Amino acid sequence: TQLLEQSPQFLSIQEGENLTVYCNSSSVFSSLQWYRQEPGEGPVLLVTVVTGGEVKKLKRLTFQFGDARKDSSLHITAAQPGDTGLYLCAGARMDSSYKLIFGSGTRLLVRP
Amino acid sequence: ETGVTQTPRHLVMGMTNKKSLKCEQHLGHNAMYWYKQSAKKPLELMFVYSLEERVENNSVPSRFSPECPNSSHLFLHLHTLQPEDSALYLCASSQDSGTGPYEQYFGPGTRLTVT
Numbered sequence: 191t192q193l194l195e196q197s198p199q200f201l202s203i204q205e206g207e208n209l210t211v212y213c214n215s216s217s218v219f220s221s222l223q224w225y226r227q228e229p230g231e232g233p234v235l236l237v238t239v240v241t242g243g244e245v246k247k248l249k250r251l252t253f254q255f256g257d258a259r260k261d262s263s264l265h266i267t268a269a270q271p272g273d274t275g276l277y278l279c280a281g282a283r284m285d286s287s288y289k290l291i292f293g294s295g296t297r298l299l300v301r302p
Numbered sequence: 303e304t305g306v307t308q309t310p311r312h313l314v315m316g317m318t319n320k321k322s323l324k325c326e327q328h329l330g331h332n333a334m335y336w337y338k339q340s341a342k343k344p345l346e347l348m349f350v351y352s353l354e355e356r357v358e359n360n361s362v363p364s365r366f367s368p369e370c371p372n373s374s375h376l377f378l379h380l381h382t383l384q385p386e387d388s389a390l391y392l393c394a395s396s397q398d399s400g401t402g403p404y405e406q407y408f409g410p411g412t413r414l415t416v417t
Contacts, residue, residue, distance in 0.1 A: 194344075223405060232306070232392050232408030233345075278345070280406075288333055288396060288404045289358065292345040 193217075194281055196293035203269055204301050211264045211277055211296045219281035222255055222262045223290065227276040269300045305329040306409035308393050314415045317383060323412045325376040325393030333398040334376040335406065336368060339390040351376065352398045383416045390414075 194215045203209055213222070221240045225233035237246050239255035239262060246253045250273075252265040266273055276297050280290040306327045315321050327334060336348040350358035351370040365387075367379040376393055390413050394406040 225408075230410070230413070232308075232394075232410045235405055235407060238405050280345075282404065288350060288352065288398055289347065290404075290406060294342070294344045 194279055194291050194293035196277075196279060196296050198296060199294070200297050200299075202299045202301065205271060206268050207300075209266050209269060209298070211266075211298075212261070213263070213279035213281075213293050214261045215281060215291075216260065217281070217291075218259050218284060219291075220259075220284050221282045222259070223280045223282070224253055224262070224264055225278040225280065227278060227295075228274075233276075233278055266298075269298075271300045271302050274298055274300050306393060306395055306407055308391075308409035308412050310412060311410065312413045312415075314417060315380070315383065316417055317385075319383075320379070320381040322380065323378040323391055323393075323414075325378075325409055327374055327376075327393075327395035327407070327409075329395055329397075329407060331395035331397045331407070332373050333396045333404070334370060334373070335394040335396075336376065336378050337392040337394065337408075339392055339411070345392070349378075380414075383414075385416050388414055388416045 197212045223238045224236045227233040237253045242257045242259045244255045250267045254263050276295045278295045279293045309324045333352040338346045348362045349368040354370050369377040390411045392411045393409040396404040396406045
């Protein structure tokens with residue numbers, strides 16, 4: 191069974207602080223996606239990383255795919271209250287890229 | 303906004319009721335998905351349709367019955383549900399081109415409560 195473990199599960203920080211969320215697996219993925227979900231809504235796709243070692247930036251968010259394509263991280267610089275939400279990573283299986291394996295999520299609260 | 307709509311947004315039903323959830327995607331995608339999201343559990347894939355054919359059925363109880371009449375519409379028919387089926391049901395779509403990555407776009411979900 192492929193599992194994606196996210197850490198931490200919960201994070202409460204002050205506005206302006208930096209944070210990193212981790213997504214780890216023992217399995218190799220063909221690609222990995224990060225989503226943000228707000229209460230009462232569906233997940234919204236933030237980024238897809240495909241190449242081992244790839245780094246993508248989205249404003250204050252930096253996403254990295256591990257060299258071996260087994261892990262990923264999301265770093266947020268100078269967090270804002272608008273960053274509050276549930277962050278989900280999802281890996282695409284090597285044998286079936288339409289099937290995503292989701293992590294259990296990191297719930298982030300950014301206090302003003 | 304995301305191009306995937308779901309109705310209803312909230313549903314309360316008794317265990318003997320029959321209801322249906324509807325999903326519509328306006329993105330021109332050819333694959334659609336049903337997921338279940340329960341508290342403190344990762345998203346669970348229930349069904350996948352690609353080119354209107356069911357390609358994945360993850361040991362979902364028969365009280366859940368999917369239907370995909372065309373590539374833009376997906377239904378989830380519900381009957382004789384149990385209280386543990388209460389959850390957020392999410393629909394998603396993607397473009398299956400034969401090569402990855404298949405980025406999935408989600409609807410807002412239907413919050414289902416079974417009483």
